[in-house]
Amino acid sequence: MASSLDIAGINKRFGKGDKSVEVLRKVDIHVAPGEFLILVGPSGCGKSTLLNIIAGLDEPTEGEIRIGGKNVVGMPPRDRDIAMVFQSYALYPTLSVADNIGFALEMRKMPKAERQKRIDEVATMLQISHLLDRRPSQLSGGQRQRVAMGRALARQPQLFLFDEPLSNLDAKLRVEMRAEIKRLHQASGITSVYVTHDQVEAMTLGSRIAVMKGGVVQQLGTPDDIYNRPANTYVATFIGSPTMNLLRGAATGGQFGIQGAALNLAAPASANEVLLGVRPEHLVIQETAPWRGRVSVVEPTGPDTYVMVDTAAGSVTLRTDAQTRVQPGDAVGLAVEPANAHWFDASSENRLA
Amino acid sequence: MTAKPSVFPSVGRLLVYGVLALATAFFLLPLYAMLVTSFKDAEEIRSTSLLALPGSLNWSAWGTAWSTACTGVDCNGLRPFFWNSVAMAVPAVLISTVWGALNGYVLSLWKFRGSDTLFGLLLFGVFMPFQVVLLPMSQVLGWLGLSSSITGLVLVHCLAGLAGTTLFFRNYYAAIPQELVNAARMDGAGFWQIFWRIVLPLSTPIVMVALIWQFTNIWNDFLFGVVFSGTESKPITVGLNNLANTSSSVKAYNVDMAAAIIAGLPTMVIYVLAGKFFVRGLTAGAVKG
Numbered sequence: 204m205a206s207s208l209d210i211a212g213i214n215k216r217f218g219k220g221d222k223s224v225e226v227l228r229k230v231d232i233h234v235a236p237g238e239f240l241i242l243v244g245p246s247g248c249g250k251s252t253l254l255n256i257i258a259g260l261d262e263p264t265e266g267e268i269r270i271g272g273k274n275v276v277g278m279p280p281r282d283r284d285i286a287m288v289f290q291s292y293a294l295y296p297t298l299s300v301a302d303n304i305g306f307a308l309e310m311r312k313m314p315k316a317e318r319q320k321r322i323d324e325v326a327t328m329l330q331i332s333h334l335l336d337r338r339p340s341q342l343s344g345g346q347r348q349r350v351a352m353g354r355a356l357a358r359q360p361q362l363f364l365f366d367e368p369l370s371n372l373d374a375k376l377r378v379e380m381r382a383e384i385k386r387l388h389q390a391s392g393i394t395s396v397y398v399t400h401d402q403v404e405a406m407t408l409g410s411r412i413a414v415m416k417g418g419v420v421q422q423l424g425t426p427d428d429i430y431n432r433p434a435n436t437y438v439a440t441f442i443g444s445p446t447m448n449l450l451r452g453a454a455t456g457g458q459f460g461i462q463g464a465a466l467n468l469a470a471p472a473s474a475n476e477v478l479l480g481v482r483p484e485h486l487v488i489q490e491t492a493p494w495r496g497r498v499s500v501v502e503p504t505g506p507d508t509y510v511m512v513d514t515a516a517g518s519v520t521l522r523t524d525a526q527t528r529v530q531p532g533d534a535v536g537l538a539v540e541p542a543n544a545h546w547f548d549a550s551s552e553n554r555l556a
Numbered sequence: 557m558t559a560k561p562s563v564f565p566s567v568g569r570l571l572v573y574g575v576l577a578l579a580t581a582f583f584l585l586p587l588y589a590m591l592v593t594s595f596k597d598a599e600e601i602r603s604t605s606l607l608a609l610p611g612s613l614n615w616s617a618w619g620t621a622w623s624t625a626c627t628g629v630d631c632n633g634l635r636p637f638f639w640n641s642v643a644m645a646v647p648a649v650l651i652s653t654v655w656g657a658l659n660g661y662v663l664s665l666w667k668f669r670g671s672d673t674l675f676g677l678l679l680f681g682v683f684m685p686f687q688v689v690l691l692p693m694s695q696v697l698g699w700l701g702l703s704s705s706i707t708g709l710v711l712v713h714c715l716a717g718l719a720g721t722t723l724f725f726r727n728y729y730a731a732i733p734q735e736l737v738n739a740a741r742m743d744g745a746g747f748w749q750i751f752w753r754i755v756l757p758l759s760t761p762i763v764m765v766a767l768i769w770q771f772t773n774i775w776n777d778f779l780f781g782v783v784f785s786g787t788e789s790k791p792i793t794v795g796l797n798n799l800a801n802t803s804s805s806v807k808a809y810n811v812d813m814a815a816a817i818i819a820g821l822p823t824m825v826i827y828v829l830a831g832k833f834f835v836r837g838l839t840a841g842a843v844k845g
Contacts, residue, residue, distance in 0.1 A: 260738050281744040293739035297757035306753075310744035354743070 205236035205394050206271035206361040208257070213266035215252055215418070226252050227263070227418045234396065234411075239388055241409035242398045244441075249418040250398045254364055257396060259283050270361055281310075286355035287364040290371060292347045294339035294354075301326075301335040304353045325353045328387075345376045349383075356387065363388075363395040369404065381407060402442045406430065414438045436552040439480050439545060445509055448486065448519040450479045451549055459546075464516035465493035468539065471546050471556040478552070480545035483509065486521035488529070492536030498529050512537060594618065594814040601809050617810035621818060625811050627798035634815055637795025641775060641822075644706050644791055648713035649770040655714065656721020656766060657759065661751055663722070664729040665737045675726060681719025689716075690783055697784060704786025712784055713774045720773075721766045728762040729755065764833035772823045792819045 215227035227249045234240045242250040255261035257268055259280035267274045275283050286307070294303050301322050302309075308318045326332040329349045339347055348368065355363055365384070369377045385408055388395055399405055405412050406426045414421045414429060414437070422434040433439035433447075440446045452461040454477045459470035470477060488510075496514035507522050510529055514537065521537070529535060546555040565573075585607075593601060594617050595610040623633040663675050693712060694703070702708030732755065740750045781791040790798075796819045800812050827834070 258738075258742060260741065280738075280741045281746070285742060287739065287742045289735045289739055291733055291735050293733065293735040295736070295740070295754050297754070306740070306745070307743035310749065354739075358743075 205392050207236050207269075208232075208234040208240075208362060208394055208396065209267070209269035209272075210234070210253070210257070211267040211269065213253065213256060213263045213268070215249070215256065215261075216264045225418055227256075230266070230418075230420055232413055232420065232423060234394055236394055237392045239395045239397065239408060239410045241405040241412040242396065242415060243400065243402060243405040243412055244415035244421075245400060248415040250400075250415050251366060253415075254287075254366055254396060254398045257362070258285055258287055258364055283362075284358075284360050285362045285364060286358040286360040287366065288351050288355050288368045290367040292339075292351040292371075294347055294350055296339055298338075299335065300331065300337050300339070300342070300350050300353075303339065303350055304335075304357045307354065307358050321357050325357045328356070328390075329353050329383075344372055345380065348372060348376075348380055352384070352387065356391065359391075360393065363393050365395065365397040365399075367399055368397075369399075370401070384408060402444065406442065414441060416441075432554070433480075433545065434554050436478060436480065436547050439547070443482055445483050445520045445522065447480045447482050447545070448517075448521075449547075450481070450516050450519070451476060452479060452516070453477070454546075461516040464514055465495070466514075466516055466539075468541055468544055470544075473548060473555060476549035477555065478547040478549050479539075480547060481519070481539050481543065483520045483522040485539060485543035486519060487538050488521070488523065488527065489536050489538040492538040494537045496535060496537055498531050498533045498535060501529060501531060590813040590817055594810050594817060596810055598806065598808065598810065617808070618814040618818070620808075621799070621811045621815035625799050625808075625815065626802045627795055628802055634792060634795050634799065634818055637790055637792040638818065640706060640785075640789055640795075641792040644709045644713070644789075645771060645774045645822075648710045648717070648774050649767060651710070652714045652717040652721050652770050653763065653766040655718055656723075657725045657756070657763070658751070659718070659722040660725025660727075660729050661755055663726045665732060665734065665750075665755070666747070675722075678719050678722055681716075682723055684719075686716060686779055690779075694784065704784070704789060706785075706789045709780060709784055709789065709791070712780050713770075713777065716780070717770050717773060721770060724762055724766050724769070725759070728759065732758065761833060761836050764830055764836075768826060768830055768834050771826055775823050795819075 210230055210232040213227055213230040214225070216223040216225050218224055230249075230253060232240065242253060244250050252261060256263050259275065259278060263276060266276075268276055270283065270285070295306060298306065304322045304325055305318045308321060313321070322335070323332070326335055329352060331346065331349050331353060334342060334346060334350070339350065342350065348371075351368070368384070369380055372380060381404060384397075388408075397404075397408060406429075409426055411423065411425055412429050413423045416437055422429060422438045424432075429438060429442055433442065436449060440449070450461060450466075452459050452466075454470040454473045457469060457472050459468045459477065459479060460466065468479065470479070494514065494516070496512040496519070498510055499513050499518070500511040502509040502511075503525060506525060508525055508527055510521050510523060510527070512519050512521065512535060519537070547553060548555055589606050592608070592610055593606070595612075595614050596604070597614060597616070600611060621634055623635050624631055625633045627634075627637075659678075663671050693715075697703045697708045697712070700708070700711075702711060736754060737750055740754050745753065775791075776793060777791070778793040778797070781794045782797075785791060785794060796815055799815050
């Protein structure tokens with residue numbers, strides 16, 4: 204049974220009076236049953252604190268956490284029916300894998316036979332049946348990760364919480380476990396909240412993403428929203444690699460221009476200066492284009508090649524296919540499709556139109 | 557390329573071993589002298605050198621020290637004092653170790669506002685000279701009706717040792733990741749279940765350290781023993797002192813030496829049996845999952 208989760212008006216301050224530090228400000232997120240919500244942001248943005256508040260390991264200064272419509276603030280973690288996967292896995296070192304997976308069930312006084320059955324099911328699902336008698340110290344990183352997942356799955360909780368579960372794995376294993384988590388979520392359908400600082404994990408796993416910075420949710424939306432309609436320059440540059448190019452210019456009479464650069468695009472009317480945002484894959488080399496620049500660095504990555512170009516409007520990065528043959532020092536023309544342009548107010552840094 | 561280890565130790569190595577052997581001999585010599593003296597009779601002690609081996613293994617001094625030597629007016633040897641010490645040390649060691657483990661568990665894994673300050677204050681207990689608390693402690697024991705009793709001594713030793721055992725466990729548990737406790741809380745375990753099922757099973761090395769440390773301190777204690785005990789509750793250290801100071805015309809060195817070894821034997825045995833845990837516990841690092 205999937206439950207909904209409401210994060211309603213959560214404020215969190217550490218310390219008291221003048222010295223208090225605000226870590227979360229007015230966080231409001233509704234998570235529908237079965238949804239996979241990602242909290243993403245740099246370290247110190249408050250995402251882990253928010254997760255701990257949902258878990259009951261920390262209490263909010265103000266606001267409510269509702270699971271299935273019921274406010275759980277003030278309720279101890281054990282009564283919230285939430286399972287959590289930790290970054291360090293937090294497996295119990297002196298217990299066997301089977302006992303690790305069954306620990307929560309034992310604490311809930313489930314009869315031994317039933318518990319054993321549940322452990323076996325989970326172990327089969329995660330392909331760790333052959334490891335059940337081992338101690339955590341005898342497992343590899345990927346195996347520990349699976350056991351930690353198994354411990355959460357065996358509970359069949361109302362809510363799954365993940366605290367950067369993949370950041371201790373090597374790159375190859377991370378991709379593998381990412382797919383595994385997605386598969387398990389699809390199979391179990393349990394509402395999940397997943398904290399990460401990795402934008403790729405955020406984009407691939409999330410049904411919705413909350414991008415956080417300084418304790419404030421900058422944007423909440425589907426991966427498509429976040430990528431294609433970033434709410435401000437922070438979100439625009441945080442998601443996407445290489446990061447979005449931002450060019451400052453004036454938008455007078457609905458026309459964007461930068462002094463000295465032959466770059467002219469129709470822009471939303473604004474009294475202020477504006478920022479033009481263009482993702483690297485939307486910048487194309489076009490020999491006849493009037494906006495000129497000189498190639499400074501070429502980075503082949505295999506499928507794509509990143510090209511850095513110095514122009515009068517500033518230095519930009521573009522992504523091209525591996526067939527593109529340019530050399531540092533080459534003079535090139537650059538073009539942007541108007542549909543691919545993102546516009547931000549230069550002072551508020553918020554999206555225009 | 558690594559250098560091939562030579563079959564012959566280098567000069568430097570030999571020098572190190574030489575110094576170590578000398579140091580060992582230096583520290584073992586008193587024990588050796590005590591041991592050989594305890595097996596000699598009065599005549600042999602007078603006529604042979606301190607380090608000479610005894611002519612035969614004569615156990616009579618040991619028998620005297622254990623059951624018939626005079627300690628003041630009584631002449632029952634060290635035996636009653638020995639059992640007093642056992643009755644005092646065993647509960648005091650166990651209680652102060654478990655209590656310290658609980659304190660350490662709270663102070664490192666269930667921190668509350670002011671817990672670090674509390675720990676700082678507790679540390680005073682480690683460095684405080686115990687002479688300072690003799691009078692108030694005696695007053696408290698009087699109020700509790702525990703004056704001159706073994707139970708009173710157990711209480712005193714528990715309190716005196718608590719700061720030390722708390723320090724041991726607090727620092728050992730500081731290496732246990734908080735996430736482990738959080739995971740157990742999410743899994744539905746409470747304060748005590750986490751302690752018994754998760755934390756205590758990780759504590760073997762530091763439990764050994766605390767047990768050895770406390771046993772050595774409590775068994776060897778003289779100050780509390782001489783101040784707080786009554787006629788029937790004197791520990792072995794006090795008994796040994798009385799035995800050695802009860803003078804007849806001739807000093808019975810063989811009996812004194814046997815008595816001193818009897819008094820020191822339990823701590824030596826414990827260290828020999830569990831010493832490797834002691835060293836391992838003191839150097840134990842982070843607890844890895």
